[in-house]
Amino acid sequence: MTDFVIAGPRHALPPQLSLLRRIYLPRTADAGAFAMSTYGIPLIVLATTQSATLTGIAFALEWLPRLAAFSLAGQVVDRHGTKRVFRIASVLRALVVVAAAFILPTQAGGTGATITVMALAAITGVVTEFSYIAAETAGATASKDAGDRAHRVQSVLLGIDQTATLAGPAFAGFLLHAVGVTGTLLTMAACSLLGALLAPWHRESRLVPPPAPALAGLRTGWKTLVSIPALAWLITGLTVSNMATGVLQAAAPVIVVQHLGQSSAAVGLIWSAAAAASLLAVALCRFAIDRLGLWPAGAASAAVAALAGLAVSQAGDYTSFLVLTAVLMAGEGGMTVVLRTLRSHLIPEPVFGATLAVTILAMLTPFPLAGIVVALTPAAALGHVLTACAGLQAAGLACAFWRLRREPAMRSPRTTQPGAATTP
Incomplete structure (x- = not known):
């Protein structure tokens, strides 16, 4: 039997803060820093090195360290709590970005500048995942407390993330043009520090597992995931789908600029x-889940994503490419609401961080693979690769949601807690 210890004062009563103050505001600042770094750093690499190849390598460097950090991040969050990990990761990201902001102006291009921006991409990728896992775990706890209204909390969280993604590319591009690399990096650092300041400062009182090797967190998360069939099937379908999405994201600059004759700003649009x-x-x-349940809402979103994925690979002009990509991502957004609602109910709280890390690790693994595929594919053949990936996406989502149609957890907004549903 696993022993547990209490974190925080035994009789401490933490202040009762609203969801806005303890969840939504810190998440907003972190999402802003996340979006600006994800979309802004590749632009900074391009502006610094003037190399499309190095920009592609930076894309891989952002994702590979993130994947490597996931299992450790989940275990650290489970052990030390969401607030502490979130705050430390936000401060570390700010320090790294500020250091790059002062180092880059002293390097007039060349190898030194290249090493600096590549290290910036890799290090920010790692610390960003720690803050993300902490924020997701805190959001999941709030969802559990919300009961039948869990999908509403998750909708707000996803809305925050998508709003940051909406503003991130355009704002990063604007800053790079208006204030240069240094001003852009300092703005990213300010967002990170704001997130650290907004996180609640009271200590958490919770049960935590004793220290364990890093791989133990990965094993714990994996065992929990496979013990929840509904979640495992949904993660499988979304992982296959993300291969198509990743190839589309990695190939978009080449397709839009070289094939469709548009500017780099059109990619951000x-x-x-x-x-x-x-x-x-x-x-x-959110309204569909209220009225129909998780499975109909998820299946409809999957159908939209699959059909749009097949169509976007055949787009012959910029407008069609833009519209179909937007429709594809709309379908992905709907499925993400279903995923977040399901996992917030079904994953036990003591191992939520480790299990969340495993699910995200599985779903994001296709992204660096997609970058490698695009790097190895001749530009003229990217359309064929997109078509093949879209077919795989449609097949994967169809299989996953066909299997999920009989899962009790997918029939209504209220899902069963795992202790009652999965224990023999």
């Missing part, structure tokens, strides 16, 4: 439009 469509889909999915 696509993702801003996609984020706006996702926001609308999140709102619609």
Whole structure:
């Protein structure tokens, strides 16, 4: 039997803060820093090195360290609590970005500047995942407390993320043009520090597992995931789907600039439009779950994503490419609401961080693979690769939701707690 210890004063009564103060405001600041770093750092790499190849490598460097950090991040959150991990990760990200802001002006291009921006991409990728896992775990706890209204909490959280994604590409591009690399990096650092300041400062009183090797968190998360069939099937379908989404994201600059003859600003417009469509889909999915349940809402979102994925690979002009990409991401947004609602109910709280890390690790693994595929594919053949990935996406989502149609947890907004549902 696993022993547990109490974190925080035994008789301490933490202040009763609203969801806005303890969850939504810190998440908003962190999402802003996340979006600006994800979309802004590749632009900074391009502006610093003037190399499309190095920009692609930076994309991989952002994702690979994130994947490596997931299992450790989940275990650290379970052990030390969401607030402490969130605050430390936010401060570390700010320090790294500020350091790069002062180092880069002293390097007039060349190898030194290249090493600096590549290290910036890798390090911010790692610390960002710690803050993300902490924020997701805190949001899931709030969802559990909300009971039948859990999907409403998750809709707000996803709306915050999508709003940041909507503003992030355009704002990062504007800052880079208006105030340069240093001003852009200092703005990213300010968002990170704001998130650290907004996080509640009272200590958490909770049960936590004793220290264990890093791989133990990965094993714990994996065992929990496979013990929850509904969640495992949904993660499988979304992982397959993310391969198509990742290839589309990695290939979009080449397709838009080289094939469709548009500017690099047009690439940012696509993702801003996609984020706006996702926001609308999140709102619609919330009402659909209220009235129809998780499975109908998720299946409809999956159908939209699959059909749009097949169509976007055949788009012959910029407008069609933009609209179809937005529709695809709208479908992804709807499925994400379903996923977040399901996992917030079904994953036991003591191992939520470790299990969340495993689910995100599985779902994000296709992104660096997609970057490698795009790097190895001739530009003229990218359309064929997109078509193949879209077919795989449609097949994966169809299999997953066909299997999920009989899962009790998918039939209504209220799902069963895992202790009652999965224990023999």
